[in-house]
Every structure is written in structure tokens, then in C-alpha cells.
Amino acid sequence: MPRKNQGTRPHVVILGAGFGGIKAAKLLADKDVDVTIVDKHNYHLFQPLLYQVSTSILSEDEISYPIRAFFQKNENIDFFMAEATGFDPANKIVKTSHGDISYDYLIIATGATTNYFGMKSVEEHSYPMKTLRESTLLRNHLIRTFERASRVENDKDLKKALMTIMIVGGGPTGVEEAGAISELVYKCMKKDYHNLNMNDVDIKLIEATDKLLPMMPEALRNNTVDVLRGKKVDVRLNTQVRDYDGEYITLKCGEKEEKIRTRTVIWAAGVKAQPVVATLGAEVDRAGRVIVEKTTQVKGFPDIYAIGDSAHFEQDGRPLPTIAPAAYEAAETTVKNIMHAIKGEEQETFVYKDLGSMATIGAGDAVMFKGVMKSKGLFAWIAWMAVHVLRLAGPLTNCTVIFKWVMNYFFGVRMARIVRD
Amino acid sequence: MPRKNQGTRPHVVILGAGFGGIKAAKLLADKDVDVTIVDKHNYHLFQPLLYQVSTSILSEDEISYPIRAFFQKNENIDFFMAEATGFDPANKIVKTSHGDISYDYLIIATGATTNYFGMKSVEEHSYPMKTLRESTLLRNHLIRTFERASRVENDKDLKKALMTIMIVGGGPTGVEEAGAISELVYKCMKKDYHNLNMNDVDIKLIEATDKLLPMMPEALRNNTVDVLRGKKVDVRLNTQVRDYDGEYITLKCGEKEEKIRTRTVIWAAGVKAQPVVATLGAEVDRAGRVIVEKTTQVKGFPDIYAIGDSAHFEQDGRPLPTIAPAAYEAAETTVKNIMHAIKGEEQETFVYKDLGSMATIGAGDAVMFKGVMKSKGLFAWIAWMAVHVLRLAGPLTNCTVIFKWVMNYFFGVRMARIVRD
CATH class of the missing domain: 3.50.50.60 (FAD/NAD(P)-binding domain)
Known part of the structure; x- marks a missing residue:
């Protein structure tokens, strides 16, 4: 029944x-x-x-x-x-x-x-980020690879592979993840790991088309690339992922194929x-x-x-x-x-009203666009914070979230660097 | 090497x-x-x-x-x-x-x-709480059993077993867990589950000896029992756990053996x-x-x-x-x-100085004892909060923890009712 x-x-x-x-x-x-x-x-x-x-x-x-x-x-x-x-x-x-x-x-x-678009090898080895579990598994992984790198004594290649992080997908998720990882590494982990040289870190953002944040106007797109490069993120446009076996990722840019050794591929491409x-x-x-x-x-x-x-x-x-x-x-x-x-009445037609779009690039920096209105930098970031906090469920959570954002902004504090099992 | x-x-x-x-x-x-x-x-x-x-x-x-x-x-x-x-x-x-x-x-x-004291069946089926993973698995389980109970339509016995919670061990961990679960159920879950009758809930605290909190003086021990009973916790002293197969727990009190059907046994006994x-x-x-x-x-x-x-x-x-x-x-x-x-110097002798002991029984209620000094109720709870917050690592975490305690105290808010996978 x-x-x-x-x-x-x-x-x-x-x-x-x-x-x-x-x-x-x-x-x-x-x-x-x-x-x-x-x-x-x-x-x-x-x-x-x-x-x-x-x-x-x-x-x-x-x-x-x-x-x-x-x-x-x-x-x-x-x-x-x-x-x-x-x-x-x-x-x-x-x-x-x-x-x-x-x-x-x-x-x-x-x-x-x-959506891995049928690429089984990528599905098997990369880190997606659509669910809570996936995002904590990624958090675990990011910390674990740095812990492993700090235990490696002689193998420089392995150490480098452990400190190479690829984010695939130039939409808001990929851009936000790349900015946040850069700050995690250079503002926070840099102080954590006395025996690692942070010049060995390589963060790349891979995008198959010629644009990051395609919904944004050109000026904001270019600004996003500039800000990310300022955060030591190597932005690669017109670059496709062909394969990832867990050890080497194969990228294709025009006719050129490139293999890069990395332990971390984050998939935010579809x-x-x-x-x-x-x-x-x-x-x-x-x-x-x-x-x-x-x-x-x-x-x-x-x-x-x-x-x-x-x-x-x-x-x-x-x-x-x-x-x-x-x-x-x-x-x-x-x-x-x-x-x-x-009530036996007639159905209405749905008309979608575009409310614009926004993305953070890091603490204190965002881009925002609606109709002809566009904004970037600290103002856009504050607007982004306001919109997201208002949308968050529960007034109590809002308080702790704002508190953590402010702490992260001023002091680079990340309280949740926990590998949970 | x-x-x-x-x-x-x-x-x-x-x-x-x-x-x-x-x-x-x-x-x-x-x-x-x-x-x-x-x-x-x-x-x-x-x-x-x-x-x-x-x-x-x-x-x-x-x-x-x-x-x-x-x-x-x-x-x-x-x-x-x-x-x-x-x-x-x-x-x-x-x-x-x-x-x-x-x-x-x-x-x-x-x-x-x-320490399960060699009881394999208990080790296999009960919930310990010594690690972070164990405490989140217990959190998951407590919520899942109530979700299951709310899905049960006809089987009253099963519903009752899902809403029966046994905490074993009358030390600080068992006492604190029993008080916190009572408040979770009667202050928070009661509002969550429209189709469950909270009179079906049965929370028992099982202790093998004749005392809760054996390190405390008698007046505080008796007070602890009274407060827990006021929170609808059935405190069973002189009662031993003999077996738990995941469905029935066997208790022994004097010569009397009793079997109770329950899906939740929390082991804080050693x-x-x-x-x-x-x-x-x-x-x-x-x-x-x-x-x-x-x-x-x-x-x-x-x-x-x-x-x-x-x-x-x-x-x-x-x-x-x-x-x-x-x-x-x-x-x-x-x-x-x-x-x-x-430095080639002589070793010192360690002398332990007793700093006293304390335990919360619920939001706003605790017992505290040192030497001849004893205290209970709201004052002891505030002292307990102060001691624990000061001992917590990190000034930032302290802020969010105090905030959550205050919210829990005044509004019964429990923000983390999440079954994580």
C-alpha cells in the first residue's frame, strides 16, 4: 500500500x-x-x-x-x-x-x-563539489596532500605533484574555489608548514572556452582573470581536460597536448x-x-x-x-x-526575471552584474556577503557565518582545517 | 633509515x-x-x-x-x-x-x-563517544532513528524501540550525555516531528554501582539524580549491562534480569x-x-x-x-x-594537585566540587562554561561556542541537527 x-x-x-x-x-x-x-x-x-x-x-x-x-x-x-x-x-x-x-x-x-561528459577517468579520480560530503572529502584531501608533502623527504617530483592543484571549470564555482584555495595556501597553510616551500605550490584554473564567468561583461571577466593571477592562480583559457589517471592530467590547448603531474583535480566544469x-x-x-x-x-x-x-x-x-x-x-x-x-482554474505562465549574477574571487573581492549595472572589488564583495547571508537559512547561523567571514578577511583565519574521518 | x-x-x-x-x-x-x-x-x-x-x-x-x-x-x-x-x-x-x-x-x-570490559556484543552494537567520528556517528544515529520512527506506520513496538535511548555509565560523560539528549528530544525534536508522540520516548541512564558521579559528595550526587529525573531520564543504579544484540539489551539488577528493546545504546562506562x-x-x-x-x-x-x-x-x-x-x-x-x-640534572618528582571536578546536567545546570567547596545549579553551570571556554583552543572558536550555548540555553536551539554522510 x-x-x-x-x-x-x-x-x-x-x-x-x-x-x-x-x-x-x-x-x-x-x-x-x-x-x-x-x-x-x-x-x-x-x-x-x-x-x-x-x-x-x-x-x-x-x-x-x-x-x-x-x-x-x-x-x-x-x-x-x-x-x-x-x-x-x-x-x-x-x-x-x-x-x-x-x-x-x-x-x-x-x-x-x-557532469563529467562521459570522461570515466576524470569521474573516478577527480573531486566534485556538489554535495556536503564531496566538499568535506575535498577539504580532507587538500589538507592530507599537504601533510603528505611535509612527510616526503627526498622525492622532489612527488612533493611537487602533491602541491599542484587543478581546478577545472571557469564558472562561478571554479573561480570561487580557485580564489579560496589560493588564500588558504598562501595566507594560512604557509604559516602551518614550516618545512614546505610555498613556491612549490602550483594552482591552475582550467577553462575550455575563452572566458571565465561567461555571463559577465568583458570588463568584469578580464578583471576576474587579473585578480586570480594576482593571487598566483595560473588561469588557462581555451584548455580542455582530456584525461586524468589520478597521477597525470592531460590538457589540450589548440593542437598542443600537455601532461602535468598532480594529485588534486577539482571538477567544477558541468x-x-x-x-x-x-x-x-x-x-x-x-x-x-x-x-x-x-x-x-x-x-x-x-x-x-x-x-x-x-x-x-x-x-x-x-x-x-x-x-x-x-x-x-x-x-x-x-x-x-x-x-x-x-480550484479548477486556468494555469499561469512562468516568466523568469533575471536578478543578475555575482561571484567572489577571494576575501574582499567579487564581481557583480545585472542588466547595465556592474560592480567589482570590495563593494561587490560586501554586496555578495549581504545577499548570501540573507539567503542563508536561520538567523543564528548568519551570525557565525558573518563572524567567520570577517575573521577570514582581516586575519586569514580558517578555523575548520580538520581532516575528519 | x-x-x-x-x-x-x-x-x-x-x-x-x-x-x-x-x-x-x-x-x-x-x-x-x-x-x-x-x-x-x-x-x-x-x-x-x-x-x-x-x-x-x-x-x-x-x-x-x-x-x-x-x-x-x-x-x-x-x-x-x-x-x-x-x-x-x-x-x-x-x-x-x-x-x-x-x-x-x-x-x-x-x-x-x-573499554567494553570484554563484552563483544556490546562493542559491536553500541555507540562509544571517545572520538570526533564516534560522536558524529552517534549524532547521525540519534536523528536517523527518529526519522525512521516517523516513517513507521503500524508497528508500535518498533516505533517504541526506535525512541528508546540507553546511556550506560554514570560518570560525567554519561550524565552529560543523558541530560543533553533529554533536552534535544523534549525541547527541540518535539517541535520537529509533528507525527511522533514524545511520550513514547524513553531515556535511561544505566549505572552498575549505587552512585552517579562517584567523585562528588553525596548531596551533589543526589541532586544530579533528581535533576536528571526531572528531565524524564530514568536513572537506574545498581544495574549492569549483560548483553546487547542491537535489538534487545539485557540488564541485571540484583537477581532480576530484564530485556528491553532499543535501537540506541550509548557506551560511556569505561x-x-x-x-x-x-x-x-x-x-x-x-x-x-x-x-x-x-x-x-x-x-x-x-x-x-x-x-x-x-x-x-x-x-x-x-x-x-x-x-x-x-x-x-x-x-x-x-x-x-x-x-x-x-643538562645532566636530577629528575623531579611529580605531585598531582586536585583541581576538583565538575559536570553539566543540562543547559543551566551543573555540579561542581573541590575540597570542601561544592556548588550546583546555574552558578555551577556558568563556572563550568567559563572553565571549558577558557580551556578551548582559539579565541575565535570560543566566541561561536559561547554564542551557541547562550542560544541553546534561552531558545533550545540546536543548529547542528545534520545527518552527514
């Missing part, structure tokens, strides 16, 4: 407690429906700050917020800790690792996972939808995202909606960007449309 | 970066010696607050401090991340998971691990020295601690010292208590004696 809601009210099931899923649940909290949020984790993850966990700036629990904590006062919102594994749309059932759940309306908001989305049987795009109508309904499945990184929603001939605001905004229209459907 | 120090100065190797090891290294930092600290973790763990990580009050990195961060300004202190695996005292070599290290003087400060200590070949006591002279030298090994939970040091006919101050104080004498040995 599939699990049902207890009452007679319509049952909305939300798959995924990311930005889109939590937003939808919050909007449904005062409506006359029962809601079940399904997620394999018991927390909402603030993914934009994963890079700060991987570089020892923030604690894990500062960017992960218990899902139930959002809804302590909302009796109609239930949480079901399980992984969505499939669909039975004919019977209005979603399958999970802990049994079936029946729904009246379903919101697919399962988010994205890392995302795709969670594989479960494709099992619905609806049409998906190349990144596995389900094609949705202008109403956010999945094409051919009017009682199933998809938002955020699970959905391919076209506007102006392009899919929406894979960022939190796109998920938030789609959640708003989706909730309205579910309430319309319950 | 064993690893050596580079210079010609005497080389002091310290095994373990706990309270004793870090204290010894700090005292040696301005001396004319080279020091290598060996630890398998890259952090110093503040063990007295592990119970707060397991109950979602503090973050992991608030009680773990990078070892290298202590010694950024001390060129003569080196850290070697490895596990000590054995000794070759004839050649003055200590063996580690990453190769041999030669020493002139050795300090064994490897601390304690959990400690013993790390097993590597016994491989030295010196005389050890029943808890595996090496017998040391009045000078903290290991009997029969004059260039090897042992302190803290690695050492059996007798004073007034009893071994020292297994608490941080005992390790601190022994470290002081040990460092003096190593410097005496280098």
Missing part, C-alpha cells in the same frame, strides 16, 4: 529540499493542502557556499539547515527522509527507497549532480539533472532535465511540475540558468498553478 | 596531541630542542565537549583545533601525521604508519579508548589506554596503562615518559583520575625532567 496523507485534502509531494523545493513548501504551508517533502538528506544545503566548506572557512552545519526546522509551526508539512527512485504516474505514485508515496500533485525539484528525473518517461534534454511547459508542468504530465535544475524551461530561446533564483521563481508560479488546478 | 631531526639539538618525540601532548609541546616550544608531535589526526580534540557534538549543540570544528595552528610561530615544533604502531626502545625508535622516527626523549601521551602502549614491553595495569615512576618516567625506560591516560601514576595509593588536568600537570613535570636529563 502506498503511503497517503491522513486527511482528505489534496496531497502535494515535493521531491528535493533544495532552493526550489523548500520555497514551494514554504508557500504551501498556509494553504489547504497536505505536503510531503522527500529528500535523502535531512537538511537543506546552501550549495553556493560549498566552496567555503571545502576550503576550511565554514563549518558543515553552517550551510546545511535541518529541513524540519523550517516547518516546526506548520502541521501540514511533513518530511519523509528517503531517496526518490522512480515514478508510477498512471497510479500517481512516486517510488522511494523507503516505499511508495501517492500524490495528487508532484513537484520534481531534485536538483543537479556533476552539471546535469539527477538521473531519477529521466525515469519518469517524459522528454528530457541533453543534460537530463525534463522539458516543461510555460506553466512549469512536465510536458504530457499535467499533475507533475518540475523546477530548478530538474527542469528545462525555455525563455528567449535558451534554458534558464542553473542558479537558485531560477528555482525560487519557478517554485512561486508552480505553487500558484497547483492551487489553480485544485 | 629512521626519520631524524635536521639539527644537532636533542629530539623530543611526543605521541598524541591530546591535552598532555599539546601542553608538553607548548612548554618545549621555547626550549633548545626539536620536537615532533605524532598523531593520526591533524587536530587536537577537546574531548570533554564531544557530548555536545553528539547532541547537535556544537559543530565538529569547534571542538577540534588544527595541531599546526598552535605552533605557527614555533619553528622547532614539527607535526607528523601518522599513527604510532610500535616501539624499538633499544634503538630509540618509534614506529609509525608512515615510517620510523628516532628520538632522544619520548613522551607517550596517546590517551584513552573505550576507558582503557590505547593498545599501542602495551607493545612497549613495560609493565602495564589492567586498563593497559604503563606503570610510571614518581618522575613520570616509564619503569625501566628512563628516556621514555608517559602521561595522562597512557600512564598509571600512583598517588595516595590510587592512580590519577582520567581527566585533562592530570595530563596537563604531568606534562609540566615531564618537560622539566627532560630538560633536567639533557
Whole structure:
């Protein structure tokens, strides 16, 4: 027997407690429906700050917020800790690792996972950073390689390989990670390791196209490259990763191939939808995202909606960007449309409003762009801090996060340099 | 070739970066010696607050401090991340998971691990809490069992077993854990789980003797029992654990045996020295601690010292208590004696000065005892906070810890209710 809601009210099931899923649940909290949020984790993850966990700036629990904590006062919102594994749309059932759940309306908001574009060797040996676990494994790895380097006595090549760090992908994640690693190494680890020569460190940011932060105007893109180079990050544009066997990475720039020995390749070069989305049987795009109508309904499945990184929603001939605001905004229209459907009203059309984009390049430095407005440097960084702190769940976490950012900015302090097991 | 120090100065190797090891290294930092600290973790763990990580009050990195961060300004202190695996005292070599290290003087400060007193079934199924990993596994487990209970629809017995929590051991760790779990459940989880009846929760504290906190005077012991019972903790004295198969725990009280179904048994009933200590070949006591002279030298090994939970040091006919101050104080004498040995001077005798003992029973409540001075309630709790915050490494961590304690006290906030994978 599939699990049902207890009452007679319509049952909305939300798959995924990311930005889109939590937003939808919050909007449904005062409506006359029962809601079940399904997620394999018991927390909402603030993914934009994963890079700060991987570089020892923030604690894990500062960017992960218990899902139930959002809804302590909302009796109609239930949480079901399980992984969505499939669909039975004919019977209005979603399958999970802990049994079936029946729904009246379903919101697919399962988010994205890392896309290696079919490169198995890279998938096997590189460090992704889409989940909390991945970011702490990367933190462990960064510290462990320096500990290993400090134990190496005679093998200079190995020592160099241990201190060579490659970040692949010139989007916001790659840029932010590269800046944060540079500061971790040159401001903090430099003082930690008396017997290592930090001139042996080599941090490279690899980007296949000719641009970092492609959504930004040219002046800000160039500024980003300059700032990163000032932080001793070797920015390599027009350079593709061909292979990585755990010891050597193969890069291709034009006709030239290059092999570099490194123990650390961080993969921030692409995302795709969670594989479960494709099992619905609806049409998906190349990144596995389900094609949705202008109403956010999945094409051919009017009682199933998809938002955020699970959905391919076209506007102006392009899919929406894979960022939190796109998920938030789609959640708003989706909730309205579910309430319309319950009342037998007509569905609304979703129109995405671009809120601009921003990226930090390091403590005290960021770029920001919206429409014709652009900004960089300390002002943009303060704006970036404000936006992210306001979006973070929970006023208490905000305090400790601001405190740690200020400490990191003024003193280069990174409190979380912990190899956890 | 064993690893050596580079210079010609005497080389002091310290095994373990706990309270004793870090204290010894700090005292040696301005001396004319080279020091290598060996630890398998890259952090110093503040063990007295592990119970707060397991109950979602503090973050992991608030009680773990990078070892290298202590010694950024001390060129003569080196850290070697490895596990000590054995000794070759004839050649003055200590063996580690990453190769041999030669020493002139050795300090064994490897601390304690959990003692199950030979009960294999308990070891296999219960949750210890001596390491950071163990305390986060316990945190995960406590949350997961409540998530499971909330998914159970018909099986009342299973639901009850999932909500039954046994803490074994009436020392400070058991008392503090029991109080903190009670508050986690009744102040915080109660609001989280709309579909669970918290009257089904059963928290028991099991103690084999007739006393909680045996080091305290009778009035404070009785007060502790009263406070815990007020927090709905079922305190069972004179009760022994005989077996736990992961589903049923067998308790024995007098002649009466009782089986209780529970998914959570937390083992805080005993400690013993790390097993590597016994491989030295010196005389050890029943808890595996090496017998040391009045000078903290290991009997029969004059260039090897042992302190803290690695050492059996007798004073007034009893071994020292297994608490941080005992390790601190022994470290002081040990460092003096190593410097005496280098200079060819006579060894000093270690005299332990009892600084008293204290334990929290919950937010806002503690007991405290020294000599004839005793205190309880809010005042003792504030004193407990002050002592622990002052002992915590790092002024920055202190701020976030105080902040979280205050938030927990006033609002029952537990920010770290995260099941990490």
C-alpha cells in the first residue's frame, strides 16, 4: 500500500529540499493542502557556499539547515527522509527507497549532480563539489596532500605533484574555489608548514572556452582573470581536460597536448539533472532535465511540475540558468498553478526575471552584474556577503557565518582545517 | 633509515596531541630542542565537549583545533601525521604508519579508548563517544532513528524501540550525555516531528554501582539524580549491562534480569589506554596503562615518559583520575625532567594537585566540587562554561561556542541537527 496523507485534502509531494523545493513548501504551508517533502538528506544545503566548506572557512552545519526546522509551526508539512527512485504516474505514485508515496500533485525539484561528459577517468579520480560530503572529502584531501608533502623527504617530483592543484571549470564555482584555495595556501597553510616551500605550490584554473564567468561583461571577466593571477592562480583559457589517471592530467590547448603531474583535480566544469528525473518517461534534454511547459508542468504530465535544475524551461530561446533564483521563481508560479488546478482554474505562465549574477574571487573581492549595472572589488564583495547571508537559512547561523567571514578577511583565519574521518 | 631531526639539538618525540601532548609541546616550544608531535589526526580534540557534538549543540570544528595552528610561530615544533604502531626502545625508535622516527626523549601521551570490559556484543552494537567520528556517528544515529520512527506506520513496538535511548555509565560523560539528549528530544525534536508522540520516548541512564558521579559528595550526587529525573531520564543504579544484540539489551539488577528493546545504546562506562602502549614491553595495569615512576618516567625506560591516560601514576595509593588536568600537570613535570636529563640534572618528582571536578546536567545546570567547596545549579553551570571556554583552543572558536550555548540555553536551539554522510 502506498503511503497517503491522513486527511482528505489534496496531497502535494515535493521531491528535493533544495532552493526550489523548500520555497514551494514554504508557500504551501498556509494553504489547504497536505505536503510531503522527500529528500535523502535531512537538511537543506546552501550549495553556493560549498566552496567555503571545502576550503576550511565554514563549518558543515553552517550551510546545511535541518529541513524540519523550517516547518516546526506548520502541521501540514511533513518530511519523509528517503531517496526518490522512480515514478508510477498512471497510479500517481512516486517510488522511494523507503516505499511508495501517492500524490495528487508532484513537484520534481531534485536538483543537479556533476557532469563529467562521459570522461570515466576524470569521474573516478577527480573531486566534485556538489554535495556536503564531496566538499568535506575535498577539504580532507587538500589538507592530507599537504601533510603528505611535509612527510616526503627526498622525492622532489612527488612533493611537487602533491602541491599542484587543478581546478577545472571557469564558472562561478571554479573561480570561487580557485580564489579560496589560493588564500588558504598562501595566507594560512604557509604559516602551518614550516618545512614546505610555498613556491612549490602550483594552482591552475582550467577553462575550455575563452572566458571565465561567461555571463559577465568583458570588463568584469578580464578583471576576474587579473585578480586570480594576482593571487598566483595560473588561469588557462581555451584548455580542455582530456584525461586524468589520478597521477597525470592531460590538457589540450589548440593542437598542443600537455601532461602535468598532480594529485588534486577539482571538477567544477558541468552539471546535469539527477538521473531519477529521466525515469519518469517524459522528454528530457541533453543534460537530463525534463522539458516543461510555460506553466512549469512536465510536458504530457499535467499533475507533475518540475523546477530548478530538474527542469528545462525555455525563455528567449535558451534554458534558464542553473542558479537558485531560477528555482525560487519557478517554485512561486508552480505553487500558484497547483492551487489553480485544485480550484479548477486556468494555469499561469512562468516568466523568469533575471536578478543578475555575482561571484567572489577571494576575501574582499567579487564581481557583480545585472542588466547595465556592474560592480567589482570590495563593494561587490560586501554586496555578495549581504545577499548570501540573507539567503542563508536561520538567523543564528548568519551570525557565525558573518563572524567567520570577517575573521577570514582581516586575519586569514580558517578555523575548520580538520581532516575528519 | 629512521626519520631524524635536521639539527644537532636533542629530539623530543611526543605521541598524541591530546591535552598532555599539546601542553608538553607548548612548554618545549621555547626550549633548545626539536620536537615532533605524532598523531593520526591533524587536530587536537577537546574531548570533554564531544557530548555536545553528539547532541547537535556544537559543530565538529569547534571542538577540534588544527595541531599546526598552535605552533605557527614555533619553528622547532614539527607535526607528523601518522599513527604510532610500535616501539624499538633499544634503538630509540618509534614506529609509525608512515615510517620510523628516532628520538632522544619520548613522551607517550596517546590517551584513552573505550573499554567494553570484554563484552563483544556490546562493542559491536553500541555507540562509544571517545572520538570526533564516534560522536558524529552517534549524532547521525540519534536523528536517523527518529526519522525512521516517523516513517513507521503500524508497528508500535518498533516505533517504541526506535525512541528508546540507553546511556550506560554514570560518570560525567554519561550524565552529560543523558541530560543533553533529554533536552534535544523534549525541547527541540518535539517541535520537529509533528507525527511522533514524545511520550513514547524513553531515556535511561544505566549505572552498575549505587552512585552517579562517584567523585562528588553525596548531596551533589543526589541532586544530579533528581535533576536528571526531572528531565524524564530514568536513572537506574545498581544495574549492569549483560548483553546487547542491537535489538534487545539485557540488564541485571540484583537477581532480576530484564530485556528491553532499543535501537540506541550509548557506551560511556569505561576507558582503557590505547593498545599501542602495551607493545612497549613495560609493565602495564589492567586498563593497559604503563606503570610510571614518581618522575613520570616509564619503569625501566628512563628516556621514555608517559602521561595522562597512557600512564598509571600512583598517588595516595590510587592512580590519577582520567581527566585533562592530570595530563596537563604531568606534562609540566615531564618537560622539566627532560630538560633536567639533557643538562645532566636530577629528575623531579611529580605531585598531582586536585583541581576538583565538575559536570553539566543540562543547559543551566551543573555540579561542581573541590575540597570542601561544592556548588550546583546555574552558578555551577556558568563556572563550568567559563572553565571549558577558557580551556578551548582559539579565541575565535570560543566566541561561536559561547554564542551557541547562550542560544541553546534561552531558545533550545540546536543548529547542528545534520545527518552527514
